[in-house]
Amino acid sequence: MEPHSSEAELQQPAANGWLSGQDDLSAAPTKEEPITQRDLDKIWRWNSIVPEAEERCVHDMIQYQAQARPSAPAVCAWDGNLTYHELDRLATGLAGQLVDLGVKPNMLVPLCFEKSMWTTVAMLGVMKAGGAFVLLDPSLPGQRLQCMVREANTSLLVSSAGEHALASKLCPKTLVVDHGYFRDDVDSQPTRSLPDSDPNSIIYVVFTSGTTGTPKGAIITHKSSSSGLRHQIAGLGYTAESRVYDFAAYSFDISIYNALTTLLAGGCLCVPKEQDRKSTLAGSINSLRANTISLTPSVARLLSPADLLDLKTMILGGEAIHVGDIEPWWGRVFTAYGPSECTPTSMMNLGPSSPEEACRLGRGVGVVTWVVDQHDHNSLLPPGCVGELLLEGPLVGLGYLNDPKKTAAAFIDDPTWLLRGSSGQSGRRGRLYKTGDLVKYAEDGSLVFVGRNDSQVKIRGQRVELGEVERAVQDCVSVASQVVAEALVPAKDGSSTSLAAFIRMDGLAMAESGLSMLSINKDSQKKLEELLPSYMVPTVFFSIREFPMTPTGKTDRRRLREMGESFSETMTEKPLEESTEVDAPILESEQPAFALAQKVAAMLPPWRQRDMTANGGSGYEDICLFPSGLDSINMMALAYFIAQQFQVEIDLEVLMDPSTSIRGLAGLVTDSQAAS
Structure with a gap:
């Protein structure tokens, strides 16, 4: 943040x-x-x-590339490859089917796919049919996805075969797009009459966190999107030789930007398998021969330039950028900024003279x-x-x-x-x-x-309205009489931001300082995870006697952040659930558990590190990973550590499982080593 x-x-x-x-x-x-x-x-x-507006639809600009370079690679994915001719042919066939199914100009069509080459086909097919797509991230909580589909007021949802079960719960009418769909000769049927292009029509809607607790959908037109792409492609250096790695989850609008920018430039979109982008990012980038990537600084810190010799362009955005983020990539790094309401990118810092200057937002582009x-x-x-x-x-x-x-x-x-x-x-x-x-x-x-100037923050590159978090905690934690959420930024430069919830509970005995740590019970944690995306679930909870106030009678959020960020070791934890029997501490003689515990402790904020230490500081408690406050970026870092240290690949879903403990993880590592 x-x-x-x-x-x-x-x-x-x-x-x-x-x-x-x-x-x-x-x-x-x-x-x-x-x-x-x-x-x-x-x-x-x-x-x-x-800047001048581009009066063309995005799909028409992509079709130009298909006509000019039909045999050039458009998509290189884990599940297949497409040339520009193949992409255009498949998307046109899908568009005709969508028109037959009732898609009209400006109709919103949600897309529910895992990372796949078929996502690009579906996006382009909806555009050609005159509709507007809503890209859904299957990893989001079901309630949130239902809210998005309800807001879209749609009668049709397009999905992959793998996400069809989820799609069927979201919309009664679904269309599965995969190899089997096109084996039925959909693409070879006579060309249907597709609607005329209208640059003022909607190309997509992207949902972000909303203050009322309901995600809000930002509407982008073809004119807005194509204008931005036209002005920005040259600045970023995108060409027909660009191979752009599709890292961003579909909940990020930068995933849309990556696909469209690449295709308008005549480049190739490199789509990894979901597991590969999370657990073996560097290896996946190299195997797909990607030379361009957009990342948040938090993810970029997991990579080393020495491991990515073919990577020519690193684009950083979505979070605060520090000099330490720029320096390793100096000479091949750009920074980008943009609110979803004005396309994903509206400002760039393209020609900084120093890493310090590169941390600025830059200038408007478009x-x-x-x-x-x-x-x-x-x-x-x-x-x-x-x-x-x-x-x-x-x-x-x-x-x-x-x-x-x-x-x-x-x-x-x-x-x-x-x-x-x-x-x-x-x-x-x-x-x-x-x-x-x-x-x-x-x-x-x-x-x-x-x-x-408001209560919006950035967590892992995602916009978060603190009011939405506060409402969810109030609903899910029964003992909370008042809740204030805040983003805590450790003093250490470049450290990850933690989302904290400060809870006032009437009648609870408090530490002398007026601030204590809390452990919410498992039911409350589960409710939060069912209601909010993982990046919006607080990783630390505090109980507070009274909220600090400003002279005007409002909650003093600045003082609250200072209290949370300077939380002292002398402050004691006040759990909300019954304490459980504590296992023996993990000592240095217990490997690989001790090495894993050291790595986990190093990633935790100071107030969590204190809870992990045991045996006079020479050992560690055996804690469960996800409930301890580790986020998805931490889990990626842990997966990389395990791969490098023990030559074992651990699925990120295993690390994110609330029941996975350090000792349990050590057992998986040992078993994998024995089996190999």
């Missing part, structure tokens, strides 16, 4: 000492006029030209960027001042599905400063998206991220 901002920082220009106009006090902004003419002219020079007062979007701010980032241009999406109120709040038209313009630059009308991100202009017009 990106760093939070102090009140002082949000009200003052940048603390690095520079401020445009500081050598001329008469040109300085005043309380009545927050921006000088000089600064206004400078900002308008940066944003004078809105959009222009404005910084306004976070409390008044009609007040433009000068360079160096922290404010809310607004995006203008063809990438701005339509709004939120079935939610005109949220759409009106986040998507605005014609702010006064845009209509007014500047000296030498006439004003204009425009539609802008309020990102909620707090940023400031650097001297060169690039943007530096500062924080958020």
Whole structure:
């Protein structure tokens, strides 16, 4: 998660000492006029030209590649390969079938697939049929998937054979797309009449966390998507020689971006098996001969450039980026930023002069960027001042599905400063998206991220509305009278962010400090996992006597984060469930359990490491892995460690099983070694 901002920082220009106009006090902004003419002219020079919109549908642009390079590889997947001609032929056949099944322009069609070459066929087929796809991640909780399908108001769902059972629970009418489907000569039937292309039609809807507890769907049109892809492909260096690794889960919209960007550039999308991308990432990248990949910094830290000599381009985004994330990949790394509401990528840092500069957001690509007062979007701010980032241009999406109120709040038209313009630059009308991100202009017009102006955070690259987490914990933990969720960032640079829930429980005896750790019972944990995606389930719980308050009577979230991040070893744990018999500690003589325990302890936050130590610090408790607070990124790191240290591959699902303990894992490692 990106760093939070102090009140002082949000009200003052940048603390690095520079401020445009500081050598001329008469040109300085005043309380009545927050921006000088000089600064206004400078900002308008940066944003004078809105990038041109692309008036073509994405599938038409992909079809151009199919006609120009029919025999070139389009998809290289674990379950098969497709040339551009084959991809276009299969997608066209599917599109005709979808039209026969009632798909109309702008109709939403959910897709439920594991990682597979058929996902790309299904996406393109829905586009050609005039529909809009909703990419579902089968690993999400069933309740959440049901909510998405319900919001899509669909009468048809397309799935793989492997996910057909799940798809049938989500929608009564399903179509299975796989080798068997096309063996029935679907693709060889006479070409059906497909709808005319309309760039203003919807291409897809992507769901993100919502403040009300219901996921909100961001609507993207073909024009928005194709405009972004057109402006960004060259900057990223995508060509017909690009082999792009499809790492992102389908719950990330970057998975859509990877597929479409690759195909529009004439490159090859490399689709790994689900297990391979999680457990043997480096080996999978090499086996698919991928030379380009997009990752969050948390995942990139698991890789070594020395193991990936063919990798030419590393694109980092989705989380705060540190110098230590850039340095190993310097010379072949780009950073990218973008809210789902404006296509997955709207800003890039393409030409940094140093790793430090590479940590900035960069500049708009396909959009222009404005910084306004976070409390008044009609007040433009000068360079160096922290404010809310607004995006203008063809990438701005339509709004939120079935939610005109949220759409009106986040998507605005014609702010006064845009209509007014500047000296030498006439004003204009425009539609802008309020990102909620707090940023400031650097001297060169690039943007530096500062924080958020709301309760949204990033966990493992995914947007999380803390209000949704709070509601779920309140519903699932019966003893909670009040809940506040927060993201805790360890002081150690580059460490993973932990999602914490602070719970006030009336009548509970508290430690003198007023803050104690909690262990919620198994039933509550199970309910949370059934309700929320894994990245939204808190990994640490605290009981608190009273929540700190601001002078205005609101919960002091900043103070709460400080309390959680500085949690002391002297604070005692207050479990919510009966304690169980403790097994003998794991000592150094017990291998491989001791080596595994050392690795697990090193990945845990400080407050969890204390719980693991035993025998005066010379041993470790035998704990279950997933309930201890390890997330999926930690589990990937543990799988890599086991593969390198013991030459054994352990399925990530085994590591994520709540019952898998350190000793149990050690037994699996020993058994696998004996069997090999």
